Amino acid sequence: MQPRPPLLPEPARRVAAWSAVALLVTAVAAVAIALVIIFQSAVTPVLLALLGSALLAPVFDWLNDKLKLPRALAAGLTCVALVAVVGGAGYIVVSALIDTGDQIVESVRQAGDWIREHVGITGADDLGDAADNAKDLVSKWGDNVASGLLAGLSVLGSLLATSVLALLLTFFFLKDSDRAVGLAHTVAPHHAEVLEAMGRRAFEAISGFMRGTTFIALIDALCITVGLLILQVPGAVGLGALVFVGAYIPYLGATISGAVAVLVALADRGLIIALWALGVILAVQQLEGHILQPMIQSRTVQMHPAMVMLAITAGASVAGILGMLLAVPLVAAAFGILGELRKRYGSEDADGADGPAVSRET
Numbered sequence: 608m609q610p611r612p613p614l615l616p617e618p619a620r621r622v623a624a625w626s627a628v629a630l631l632v633t634a635v636a637a638v639a640i641a642l643v644i645i646f647q648s649a650v651t652p653v654l655l656a657l658l659g660s661a662l663l664a665p666v667f668d669w670l671n672d673k674l675k676l677p678r679a680l681a682a683g684l685t686c687v688a689l690v691a692v693v694g695g696a697g698y699i700v701v702s703a704l705i706d707t708g709d710q711i712v713e714s715v716r717q718a719g720d721w722i723r724e725h726v727g728i729t730g731a732d733d734l735g736d737a738a739d740n741a742k743d744l745v746s747k748w749g750d751n752v753a754s755g756l757l758a759g760l761s762v763l764g765s766l767l768a769t770s771v772l773a774l775l776l777t778f779f780f781l782k783d784s785d786r787a788v789g790l791a792h793t794v795a796p797h798h799a800e801v802l803e804a805m806g807r808r809a810f811e812a813i814s815g816f817m818r819g820t821t822f823i824a825l826i827d828a829l830c831i832t833v834g835l836l837i838l839q840v841p842g843a844v845g846l847g848a849l850v851f852v853g854a855y856i857p858y859l860g861a862t863i864s865g866a867v868a869v870l871v872a873l874a875d876r877g878l879i880i881a882l883w884a885l886g887v888i889l890a891v892q893q894l895e896g897h898i899l900q901p902m903i904q905s906r907t908v909q910m911h912p913a914m915v916m917l918a919i920t921a922g923a924s925v926a927g928i929l930g931m932l933l934a935v936p937l938v939a940a941a942f943g944i945l946g947e948l949r950k951r952y953g954s955e956d957a958d959g960a961d962g963p964a965v966s967r968e969t
Contacts, residue, residue: 812943824854
């Protein structure tokens, strides 16, 4: 008795199989995102602690391996250094923005008036309206501090609790990082090697992104601040602080902070200085795109700009500004895991790829 021929040809069956896999992955991702949203208050400190651990891993390794300090002491000193650096940097950034915030807002409003008068773009009124609304909002907030005191204390308490929990989790992640391999063997003893490789690849991607972005953000902020100071643009330090913070949101943050700097220069120093400020910002961005990123991040994470923008948009829709900050490193970790799976189970070309980098064509 001859076997019956299959109902579908081989290509159609392959398409159906991959479609089923795609639907399954989409369903799992949807459930995971829903759980993250539901348990956001618990998930946020964990993600922040993972980012902090990835950024501070070299410091911890140096204290533990080179200086031969116990793991608990090395993790504690690393967390103390984190508090000192983040606290100092936060104080500098917030002080600079507070000192020059009113001046920057007023300059943006004046830039809107200049564009409307000289270029004839009526839509530029939105800049002045936005600046006026921002000042009105600050004034109303200051007038109603008493009525909103409880709400403000609640938000402050939530932020403080999240920060303390993230710091404690960072300590334990660093101290007990050597137990991750044992955990993989306990959870999946038959696939422990694969899980360990995937975890290492994801951690390398996050660590490379955090260290590279921080270093590049520092260089960008210093160069742009020096350029604005030379051009005598008001609020140069605050604008440089804005550039540093915005660098953690790839592409979008640099565009917004650069536009604000140009508008401030246009309002206070005129069109020629504004063009020079634009030239400085474009030159720094070219330096970042063609020299700094290839040198610093070529061995860690390289994602296509379209993928980065999609990740930022998705993160913003899920968790607002915090989602924008966390989206790119999480996607980098996902690409690191996919790269490890492709290396192990993919084609021979993927097997020949080396290094932790995710290619731009991915």
